[in-house]
Amino acid sequence: MKTALPVLAGLLLSSWSLADPLPFEQFMHLHRDMSEAELLQVAGKPDYVRADPAGNGDRQLFWLGDTDLPYTTLVILHNGLVSDIRRDKRL
Numbered sequence: 001m002k003t004a005l006p007v008l009a010g011l012l013l014s015s016w017s018l019a020d021p022l023p024f025e026q027f028m029h030l031h032r033d034m035s036e037a038e039l040l041q042v043a044g045k046p047d048y049v050r051a052d053p054a055g056n057g058d059r060q061l062f063w064l065g066d067t068d069l070p071y072t073t074l075v076i077l078h079n080g081l082v083s084d085i086r087r088d089k090r091l
Helices: 004-016 036-043
Strands: 048-051 059-063 071-078 081-089
Touching: 036 071, 036 081
Parallel strands: none
Antiparallel strands: 048 059, 059 071, 071 081
16 A cells, blocks of 8 residues: 555646646747747647657657647757647547
8 A cells, every 4th residue: 555655646746747738829829940948938838848769859849638628739849949830639
């Protein structure tokens, strides 16, 4: 029972650490060639950051959707600037 409590607490806290989904009003302010600092100021902290597997220095930032706002937003950064923006509806 003692080992189950830390695991349960970790699961509960990990759900609180997720960022909020990106509302459409904020999404509309994103554009190519904006800096990473501007992106984070508009969109806030992403849920997940992944380095590009090709190893060319690109990074992918994800804002995950939820049941109230089922859109996942992906922003690709190249050399610190936004190079691509995608928004997909979760099914």
